[in-house]
Amino acid sequence: MSLAPRAVLVHRRTEYEELLARHGTHGQAAFFLSSRGRSIDEVHRRHERTQQALRQVAAAVPLTWRSSRVERADLDRFLFAPQDVVVVIGQDGLVANTAKYLRGQPVVGIDTDPGRNPGVLVRHRCADAAALLRAATAAGSRAEELTMVEAVADDTQRLLALNEIYLGSPGHQTARYRLDADADADADADQGPGEAQASSGVLVGTGTGATGWLRSLWQERDSPAQLPAPCERRLLWFVREAWPSPTTGTTKVAGELGRGQGLRLTVESDRMVVFGDGMEGDALELTWGQSIRLGIAGTSLHLVT
The missing domain is CATH 2.60.200.30 (Probable inorganic polyphosphate/atp-NAD kinase; domain 2)
Structure with missing residues (x-):
């Protein structure tokens, strides 16, 4: 009996999460930025968009599939399996960061911030995730073989x-x-x-x-x-x-x-x-x-x- 596909959602810490890790609280991070003439509001909005994208893509994974998440910093310790479908949620560079650990698994790139990212490798929107996951495991699915x-x-x-x-x-x-x-x-x-x-x-x-x-x-x-x-x-x-x-x-x-x-x-x-x-x-x-x-x-x- 073959294993059901596993959707592996790859993401990275947002700028907002990095600020919280450094300063402890939202208020302290906001004060740090405001004292330098910057606002935390846009950073927080980008964080919320990323979190919403993660929730939306996770909800699109078929019920019969397995699912896992891995952060960029942990990629070198994560064991990808041959039957995985890798969903990169974030920027183009995150696809490149992930590629070195793969051996032919299909990759879907989801853009969390359209208009801000070039979208060279993360070409799709969250709403397309369900269809893309099905396509990734279908016979004759369309894909590009990018040289490494x-x-x-x-x-x-x-x-x-x-x-x-x-x-x-x-x-x-x-x-x-x-x-x-x-x-x-x-x-x-x-x-x-x-x-x-x-x-x-x-x-x-x-x-x-x-x-x-x-x-x-x-x-x-x-x-x-x-x-x-x-x-x-x-x-x-x-x-x-x-x-x-x-x-x-x-x-x-x-x-x-x-x-x-x-x-x-x-x-x-x-x-x-x-x-x-x-x-x-x-x-x-x-x-x-x-x-x-x-x-x-x-x-x-x-x-x-």
């Missing part, structure tokens, strides 16, 4: 991201590493000398990430490369602020990765971190001599449309 980026270290550590993966120093120090572009996925780890670099880090992004951090670098460089589409199996990468010196070069600072291609970095600093989609608290840590390879992930985000 993957990083695999030489000690088997693995990281997935929907928008981008960043590699660099954990602070504001210079990251030092050896970079080898266009490494074949099946090639031996020794790819030759590559190029020693000192920079502010390396960013590898997808078509979904092309609306954010990746796009800003692309525009800053006036890059001739075409930004990938969200479902396109293609990545772009950029080195941030590479520094030329007698021992470090700047000839490999941007490029494109297709199927079977990869970007390999060998660490030449005491410590480097690798994190995806802004989730710094769930990062890989690498030390001197370790290497990591980035490329197109074998899994995609299954976004219900």
Whole structure:
């Protein structure tokens, strides 16, 4: 007997909840903001809209289904199951934060604040939740397969991201590493000398990430490369602020990765971190001599449309 689907509602603490956690009471939070010329009213209204959205989506879950909730801060400790239908309630970025923990489960994005969010990934309204949940488990349901980026270290550590993966120093120090572009996925780890670099880090992004951090670098460089589409199996990468010196070069600072291609970095600093989609608290840590390879992930985000 197969298990009934489980609706997993993903949300994050609102700004109002964060204020209460910091100041203790509504009154103290209101005083803190008013003393700085700001009002708590709009923050509280956004909180109420989010809570109403959570209640409305929870009520839309079919009675025969199971249901669970998880907050953004607990995603790295939550166990998603193959039969889950994941409902992200909030902003576009919350879909990206969730994607790295999934392995093909259908995702529904619900916008809690239409007009304030771009709605790139949270495309639906609360009133559509019941129909979307049914569609997510129906045969032949419509969905987009959004390309993801993957990083695999030489000690088997693995990281997935929907928008981008960043590699660099954990602070504001210079990251030092050896970079080898266009490494074949099946090639031996020794790819030759590559190029020693000192920079502010390396960013590898997808078509979904092309609306954010990746796009800003692309525009800053006036890059001739075409930004990938969200479902396109293609990545772009950029080195941030590479520094030329007698021992470090700047000839490999941007490029494109297709199927079977990869970007390999060998660490030449005491410590480097690798994190995806802004989730710094769930990062890989690498030390001197370790290497990591980035490329197109074998899994995609299954976004219900």
